[in-house]
Amino acid sequence: MKGLVRKNVLIVMIAILSISLLSGCAGTRSKESSASKEGKVTVDFWTFWGSETRKPVIEKIINDFNKSQDKIYVKHTYLPYGDIWTKELAAVAAGNPPDVVINDINTVQHRAAKNQNTDLSKYIKDSSFKDRFYPQLWQTVLYKNHPYGVPFNTDERVLYYNKDLFKKAGLDPNKPPQTWDELWSYAKKLDVKENGKYKTIGFYPLWGVGADVWMLNADGTSFFDYEKNKPVVNDQDNIDALNWALKFQNHYGKNTIQQYKAQFGQQQANPFIAGKVAMYTEAATFYTQLRDYGKDINWGITKLPAKTKGSGHTSWGGGFAAEIPKGAKHPKEAWEFIKYLTGKKSQAYWAAKNFDLVANKAGAKAAATSDLLNAKGKKTYKFISEYFNETEITPTPLSAPDYTSIINPEIDKAMAGKKSPEQAMNDAQKAVEKLISNHQ
Template sequence: METQHSPRRRLTRGIRLATAGAGILALALTGCAGQGTSGDGDNGDGGDGKITLTFWNGFTGPDGPALEKVIEDFNASQDGVEVKAEIMPWDTLYQKVLTAVAGNDGPDIIAMSAARMPQFAKQGMFLPVDDYYEDAANDSGALAEAAINASVFDGVNYGVPVNYTPMMMYYNKDLFEAAGLDPEAPPTTWDEFAAMVPKLTVDENGDGKPEQYATALGDHETVPVFPALLWGTGGGVVSDDGTTSMLGDDASLDALNFWVDLVKNQKASPIGLSGADADKLFLTGKAATEIVGPWMTTGFEDAGLNFGIAPPPAGPTSDAVLADVVSMGLPAGTDDATKAAAYEFFAYWNSAEGQTTWADGSGFPPNRADVADKVTASPYPAIFGDAAVASRAKILLAGVAAGGTITETIFWPSLQKALNGDGTVDTIFPAASEQVQAELDK
């Protein structure tokens, strides 16, 4: 995934596009379902009896080759189905899907953040896949339950997991040491982190524009680390059952005031960072920490950074960690032959063999715990898949159809107002909470 978070950071922009053209997208997905997209014949049969499936995804970064390796192995493992990956930036992917109705050449399989799937499922754009999980031959019982449940909306599952991972805190050991801090003792609580901010944010000439920051914390087009921080005080964007806005609750306001003060007044992070900006700041040694996923590890290694990885600092009342899942879905109207072929690929992807190859090559923890001891080429799947971290993991806005709208059109703009001094947290977010509730009630 590219430096966005990868799918997630660019995906958020794509969601806005998809929301604007939801009706068109529904037609596009339905119209292009089951085409086999090779263009060589019915059901993608190019004359050799194979069903060809086009798989659109946004794994444009260092984990892309690992995805392609699993696909290559699947294609070689049998002679009835061929998967062809079309890897593109997430915003491009969504633009192409939106216009696919014109050329009737959309994907057979599409990947997206599972937390976004309800938004499309509510519009009838995806095919339910509960029968995939009901088939014992697919060995879904070995998968992490959280990865499976991430794509459930209104009691129906619409996706099969590509990956599942908590976010972790990368920290620059050299910057810690230069600040007089123990490079082997990253902060474990919010208060510990706040105490380090004056040492890790460096403004050498006192012009109010630090040359180095304590952290790189995005406030738009990024993995939703900031809204997940509300969990640390017992708050949140919405209630766990997805029915009630919590942005105006005292617990949520406490968390927002804490972090807005750190960024706005104590210069812990620059204001206005996208996810890609945050990645670049840490990668270039200008930020001491960043909370992000395993897709960035190769880039940080290639940059020669001396970094460590630790769980994000725990809040005063909760140590919940943001997790994300990317799932594969099928367009509504997919025919039976295409569906069966896709299910065969899904089963291989999440097989012991497929997950070992994926984890070794990507740094993501495998979707199934029973292959953890087989993942030996990279140390990072074990770090991100550590049981102590996994037990803290939580998915933001899971099962909330309005999740994309809430994050993109309400939370981020409200946060930016508070960071830029266009009002206070205590006035901005209660009003935003009313907007969130209106979206939930639709």
């Protein structure tokens, strides 16, 4: 019992110390942001970019901004990806937020509705400011037609394919598949089996992306019709996409798929980089893995094949936006930094160094000709920046927060054979409708 008491006392002491440290950090941050560095106003900028690759890039952009004028000093605060937004919302609630934060672009509207970020329309004097960005990204940061963030970067899904394996299979390496039927046909021609086991797999649609990407690709609409403001989870195209994915799963077998899946994301061991998979759907940034670990792979890149000829090559993207949290001490100075951060020069540098698809159209165009990229990098970046015109963003509907957590388990049940695709999507539709009803 005494040991238990001592243990409980220790836990309480640790908790008190943790709270004290957090309070101290918040107080220090407030003091620093209110003070000036060499007569400048300090703007506290929170990001989750702390890797060896991204941290030097963002800090160079910050340093360039700091040197470009004599009124504002931007201080970079790094917080881990899993913590930054929880801590930012806690700081907003406590009245001591950062001045600028990088946040999820798909939920900007939710924070605006909860009064957690700042309406930027009063700072935007140029009516053409929005035209600097891809329109589908700008639309995502609007709440009641007012911008509550500025798009920073995004991504899209593409199809990578192995040209040498195409040649071995008798396929033209300059003519990748354009439809789902062609994907299926090509995959079977690219399959190589030895002693009853697959030496090479042609293609599996749920490696690198989820079924939702193919549902979006099918007709340009995934789970939610934004124009009609209603869920369309059980749309026939979504059911067709699940049946199509199941056809591949049945073809290769669940055990084979699981064995291969375990190797994805392991750089050199990645089955596409190792030449064990002929076609692979991934984010466009997969280019950097091919550049660094797949020097011997003769690869090509193309749009996601259309469900049927003429139905469109729609891809899916996400991304991040720069926001001024509600209650920021220096919103005017924060806005000046955001303009620089999302301007052509900064965006082109970020894009070329990280091979990120940036939100600023002029910045993306400049990156495609940057000397920081080699010839293949320039060609690839030009392709992905132009393909973004066919890429859709799927912001979380205000009426259905976290709705994908309801749908994804139903998709899993369909892929596991526990439900038919029709039943799974019908059940998911009903659940989302109930979620919306509960939020009205």
